[in-house]
Amino acid sequence: MASLVVSGARHLLRRADFAKVLRRHRHKKKWAATEPKFPATRLALQNFDMTYGVQFGDLWPSIRVSLLSEQKYGALVNNFAACDHVSDELEQLHARDFVNKAHSHGELEPESGQTAAPSPASWACSPNLRCFTFTRGDVSRFPPARLGSLGVMDYYLMDAASLLPVLALGLQPGDTVLDLCAAPGGKTLALLQTDCCRNLAANDLSTSRTGRLHKVLHSYVPQDVRDKSRVRVTSWDGRKWGELEGDAYDRVLVDVPCTTDRHSLHEEENNIFQRSRKKERQMLPMLQVQLLAAGLLATKPGGYVVYSTCSLSHLQNEYVVQGAIELLANQYNIEVRVEDLTHFRKLFMDTFSFFPSCQVGELVIPNLLANFGPMYFCKMCRLT
Numbered sequence: 001m002a003s004l005v006v007s008g009a010r011h012l013l014r015r016a017d018f019a020k021v022l023r024r025h026r027h028k029k030k031w032a033a034t035e036p037k038f039p040a041t042r043l044a045l046q047n048f049d050m051t052y053g054v055q056f057g058d059l060w061p062s063i064r065v066s067l068l069s070e071q072k073y074g075a076l077v078n079n080f081a082a083c084d085h086v087s088d089e090l091e092q093l094h095a096r097d098f099v100n101k102a103h104s105h106g107e108l109e110p111e112s113g114q115t116a117a118p119s120p121a122s123w124a125c126s127p128n129l130r131c132f133t134f135t136r137g138d139v140s141r142f143p144p145a146r147l148g149s150l151g152v153m154d155y156y157l158m159d160a161a162s163l164l165p166v167l168a169l170g171l172q173p174g175d176t177v178l179d180l181c182a183a184p185g186g187k188t189l190a191l192l193q194t195d196c197c198r199n200l201a202a203n204d205l206s207t208s209r210t211g212r213l214h215k216v217l218h219s220y221v222p223q224d225v226r227d228k229s230r231v232r233v234t235s236w237d238g239r240k241w242g243e244l245e246g247d248a249y250d251r252v253l254v255d256v257p258c259t260t261d262r263h264s265l266h267e268e269e270n271n272i273f274q275r276s277r278k279k280e281r282q283m284l285p286m287l288q289v290q291l292l293a294a295g296l297l298a299t300k301p302g303g304y305v306v307y308s309t310c311s312l313s314h315l316q317n318e319y320v321v322q323g324a325i326e327l328l329a330n331q332y333n334i335e336v337r338v339e340d341l342t343h344f345r346k347l348f349m350d351t352f353s354f355f356p357s358c359q360v361g362e363l364v365i366p367n368l369l370a371n372f373g374p375m376y377f378c379k380m381c382r383l384t
């Protein structure tokens with residue numbers, strides 16, 4: 001179409017005028033262009049090709065194509081919506097509750113002394129969580145959540161792999177819980193679904209993001225449940241939590257800011273690979289170590305911490321865990337033990353693809369048939 005217009009115009013204009021118009025047109029186009037020369041999404045991909053190509057070797061091309069493809073979601077059933085038909089409706093869509101499915105497979109031996117059929121609690125998983133996913137290779141989408149009869153939404157759509165850190169935390173009834181980097185609140189909501197929190201402190205440095213967290217809580221959790229679980233939302237710097245409330249919590253979730261690998265390949269806005277954010281990106285592992293160390297200091301001796309990211313980077317995952325454990329040993333004389341979560345691979349292998357060679361913790365890697373993650377999570381016990 002554009003070339004037709006140009007060839008028509010050629011007959012009407014003298015050669016010199018035509019050249020002028022073309023030049024003006026070229027200039028206009030240049031000035032009109034708003035896209036950055038090097039989009040952050042492209043810089044992210046270049047960075048990943050360099051680092052993850054080495055880190056994952058032959059696995060990288062398949063992870064790469066999955067990261068660039070549409071991700072899958074899970075529907076976390078809202079136990080507070082009191083609509084039993086939700087699970088039936090999700091089943092009619094041929095979605096399955098992956099938590100319950102792992103449970104009924106009973107692939108894991110119950111803990112010693114237990115003879116009854118294993119329950120999520122016996123695998124040291126947080127209880128009462130129901131999350132529906134479509135089976136491997138089924139790329140159907142969930143319809144949007146609806147308002148239930150109690151005035152709260154019936155399910156919350158999230159990356160189903162995001163539930164694994166909450167399951168790994170292994171909440172017990174009556175726990176005091178801290179969610180150190182909580183916004184926008186998918187994992188906070190899951191923590192509340194367990195009905196185990198005596199107190200829940202949900203914190204996030206960003207006030208705009210704690211605003212989103214408030215909205216999620218209002219849309220999904222009735223006021224009386226928020227009161228019962230004594231939900232407290234704050235906007236403090238999580239790095240200071242150890243000084244503010246040391247030795248205070250039974251369970252702490254440290255879901256840190258990271259390179260959010262999937263987001264960084266798809267969204268220009270707020271992308272950490274923007275050139276202007278290079279320093280911030282380079283400082284991430286340090287911030288992550290500080291946040292994890294603060295989370296461990298906030299935990300009671302004998303309590304548990306789960307560290308998680310949605311990045312594939314060893315530097316932001318295993319190295320951070322090792323760095324924080326060393327820091328606590330050297331500066332505070334506090335001993336921390338990494339818990340074995342390899343049973344998660346077996347339990348959830350129908351739903352997620354796991355990287356087989358993490359030194360500490362577990363990593364869900366995106367796969368075209370099960371396009372969740374990335375999600376890294378590592379459980380630690382504070383011993384002293």
Ligand SMILES: C[S@@+](CC[C@H](N)C(=O)[O-])C[C@H]1O[C@@H](n2cnc3c(N)ncnc32)[C@H](O)[C@@H]1O
Pocket residue numbers: 162180181182183184185186187188203204205206209236237238239255256257258
């Ligand atoms: C991965 S997101 C958390 C996602 C959240 N857990 C969820 O499931 O919805 C990381 C969060 O850390 C917050 N953050 C960054 N620096 C922080 C700090 N120093 N203290 C506390 N939160 C921080 C960010 O604002 C961001 O919301």
